[in-house]
Amino acid sequence: MTLFGYRLPAMSSLLLWALVWEIVGRLDLTFFVPPLSEVLVTLTAVIGTAPFLKALSETAQAFAAGVSAAVLIGIPVGILMGKSRLIDELLLPWVNMFLSAPLTALVPVLMVLFGFGMKSIIITTTLFAIWIIILNARAGVLQINRSLVEMARSYGANPFQAFYKIYFWAALPEILGGVRIGVIRAVKGVIIGQLLISIVGFGALFELYANNFLMAHFWAVLIVLFALAFSVSEILAYLERRVSYYAASR
Amino acid sequence: MVMPQIKEADVPDMPPQSDNAVVARGISKTYGSVEALRDLSLEFPRGQLTSLLGPSGCGKTTLLKIIAGLLKPNSGEIEVNGKPVKGPGPDRAFVFQDFALMPWANVLRNVAFGLELRGVATSEREAIAEKYIAEVGLAGFEKSYPHQLSGGMRQRVGLARALSVDADVLLMDEPFSAVDEQTRRKFQEDLLNLVQNENKTFIFVTHSIEEAVYVSDQIAILLPRPSRVSEIIRPTDLRHKNVDNIRRDPEYLDIVDSIWASLRSYVE
Numbered sequence: 001m002t003l004f005g006y007r008l009p010a011m012s013s014l015l016l017w018a019l020v021w022e023i024v025g026r027l028d029l030t031f032f033v034p035p036l037s038e039v040l041v042t043l044t045a046v047i048g049t050a051p052f053l054k055a056l057s058e059t060a061q062a063f064a065a066g067v068s069a070a071v072l073i074g075i076p077v078g079i080l081m082g083k084s085r086l087i088d089e090l091l092l093p094w095v096n097m098f099l100s101a102p103l104t105a106l107v108p109v110l111m112v113l114f115g116f117g118m119k120s121i122i123i124t125t126t127l128f129a130i131w132i133i134i135l136n137a138r139a140g141v142l143q144i145n146r147s148l149v150e151m152a153r154s155y156g157a158n159p160f161q162a163f164y165k166i167y168f169w170a171a172l173p174e175i176l177g178g179v180r181i182g183v184i185r186a187v188k189g190v191i192i193g194q195l196l197i198s199i200v201g202f203g204a205l206f207e208l209y210a211n212n213f214l215m216a217h218f219w220a221v222l223i224v225l226f227a228l229a230f231s232v233s234e235i236l237a238y239l240e241r242r243v244s245y246y247a248a249s250r
Numbered sequence: 251m252v253m254p255q256i257k258e259a260d261v262p263d264m265p266p267q268s269d270n271a272v273v274a275r276g277i278s279k280t281y282g283s284v285e286a287l288r289d290l291s292l293e294f295p296r297g298q299l300t301s302l303l304g305p306s307g308c309g310k311t312t313l314l315k316i317i318a319g320l321l322k323p324n325s326g327e328i329e330v331n332g333k334p335v336k337g338p339g340p341d342r343a344f345v346f347q348d349f350a351l352m353p354w355a356n357v358l359r360n361v362a363f364g365l366e367l368r369g370v371a372t373s374e375r376e377a378i379a380e381k382y383i384a385e386v387g388l389a390g391f392e393k394s395y396p397h398q399l400s401g402g403m404r405q406r407v408g409l410a411r412a413l414s415v416d417a418d419v420l421l422m423d424e425p426f427s428a429v430d431e432q433t434r435r436k437f438q439e440d441l442l443n444l445v446q447n448e449n450k451t452f453i454f455v456t457h458s459i460e461e462a463v464y465v466s467d468q469i470a471i472l473l474p475r476p477s478r479v480s481e482i483i484r485p486t487d488l489r490h491k492n493v494d495n496i497r498r499d500p501e502y503l504d505i506v507d508s509i510w511a512s513l514r515s516y517v518e
Binding site: 145150151152153154155157161169170172243 | 340
């Protein structure tokens, strides 16, 4: 966007919203919204403390484990569904159901099954991420150029070679798109899991701040989470652009 | 003046059995209730180029894919070098109408892909690929990606891939139909040189009468619904002519005319 002939850098509108936040905070309308400057000062103070770092590392671990499981299971399952009519018929209704299901309602069940710890949070994260990854990998395989598959067969590819030399790469643009959306959903999953279980990670931290009306702390942690989720999504979008050059020419 | 020598499929002076690289015997193929091929038998002499020519929907690509082992016939048998075909094999290489290049791989890897699947070591297969890339006139494009090449250059990559696996039989499915007219003419000339120099058997599917007569040692005309070989034409004198003179040779013109005469009633 240009304003008065000057080209504005990307996301410069955020400055305006930051200003609005600061003014609303200064007006002292509600304890719920402290001024942004106060939040930022709290942020720098909080960010090095032991509870914050502990919460961050616990969250990162649960997130990494949950996303890895979703990717490592989701992509092969999606590819198999795209390749095999039988597997597709068996699994597709479930995948569609879970994709649109309110998974938050499942978290208490998971807690009963897997305990009040990391295991439940990791499984929650995986459940949030995996379905869209499966569906996108499946869609990617379904649009593969048939003659690429015939090419691999005619030059002697066994089914395993066809899988990782052709199907995976031909579906890669869609797969990465699915992983990006899956990862964004996983951020929700890991936080919702922690909030409901609320004795580990940021969940415990939120619980602590909210119960003690430490709103500046609360917002500071929230800003960190938003920034992390946004960065992860942008990194994946960058990877997606790097393979999209061949998406149109398959 | 040599008259065009048009013969029926069962004329006695066909090449002897042992000289056929590929033999199709009694091939039938149905898709659901549609009969694509019925009891089709055809012999493909070694070291020569045989065209499968016919109107669209006559099953020529189906026959080619059956020979490739990509499709199973409902009955009948294909023999390559005397051995029955069970599936795809290293004795045959396929050139695809839409090139079938991997868009995520550069020219070098695409050409070497057949060797890669066979487990040939990287340095060895890249040396072989480079040789054939140069042979099809793409030297300097080894690191290019398919989307950076023109249609004609992409098909040269497809051809180099087929040559690099050193198969006895090259199966070409309307390989020049997706490239422009001038490129196609150049391809046809190059193909004639290839047939002369490579000592391979070529099976060439086309819907262009002129193309078939120009490049072929033997033309099998297929008629549709269900497909069978209606006649086999062997141009006698064209092979020894200079590539520049073939298109105004009386034999060439006569064969083109007679094929059109037998096909025209099948064109809607």
